[in-house]
Amino acid sequence: MALRIETYYKVPDARNTMKRGFFNSLISGSKISKVTIFDCYTIDTKLNKKQLETAKSLLSNPLMQQVSPKLLAISPKPFSFAIEISYLPGVTDNIGHTAKETLSDGAHVKFKPGQNVYSSQVFFVDFNKNNRKRPSAILAKGGSSTNSGAELKHIKKIADSLHNPLIQKAVIKTYSEYQKEVGFPPNLPKVKIISGNKTAF
Numbered sequence: 526m527a528l529r530i531e532t533y534y535k536v537p538d539a540r541n542t543m544k545r546g547f548f549n550s551l552i553s554g555s556k557i558s559k560v561t562i563f564d565c566y567t568i569d570t571k572l573n574k575k576q577l578e579t580a581k582s583l584l585s586n587p588l589m590q591q592v593s594p595k596l597l598a599i600s601p602k603p604f605s606f607a608i609e610i611s612y613l614p615g616v617t618d619n620i621g622h623t624a625k626e627t628l629s630d631g632a633h634v635k636f637k638p639g640q641n642v643y644s645s646q647v648f649f650v651d652f653n654k655n656n657r658k659r660p661s662a663i664l665a666k667g668g669s670s671t672n673s674g675a676e677l678k679h680i681k682k683i684a685d686s687l688h689n690p691l692i693q694k695a696v697i698k699t700y701s702e703y704q705k706e707v708g709f710p711p712n713l714p715k716v717k718i719i720s721g722n723k724t725a726f
């Protein structure tokens with residue numbers, strides 16, 4: 526069973542400030558108040574309790590980073606959208622390969638053929654409080670909002686700027702979707718063969 530480990534900096538992370546400025550430049554304004562980046566790892570094999578604790582320490586810097594507790598989704602609050610960027614099947618994941626070697630050597634994890642570690646990043650984006658109406662909450666009530674439509678347009682533009690569709694994919698979740706689905710599932714970029722000679726990722 527695959528498991529997901531998420532890490533984030535508990536000290537100021539310069540990447541957050543840089544991305545906030547870049548995202549605001551994309552949408553022509555200061556509509557985004559906060560950006561938080563999580564570095565994530567999906568381990569495609571079972572770990573015992575000792576291996577799990579070792580893996581969490583090997584994949585993070587305990588002095589500077591926090592690791593997701595009990596493998597439950599964690600997130601900064603508040604945020605408007607979460608964007609996960611990950612590699613498509615067959616694309617070389619250097620960070621994932623390095624993490625696999627680290628776990629093999631440091632945590633004595635045995636990987637079977639075809640089992641790997643996959644890396645991804647999640648960008649939590651929070652729009653300014655005066656634009657705080659959540660699209661999902663509005664749609665659930667059957668309503669609409671100019672602000673929510675603008676936010677959706679902006680977040681799609683931001684997601685497009687974060688990935689190369691030839692080798693990566695972007696998944697966007699609203700705040701309520703993230704809470705309802707307990708974050709993002711394990712990231713397993715594998716090709717699956719389904720009926721009719723079709724493939725799915």
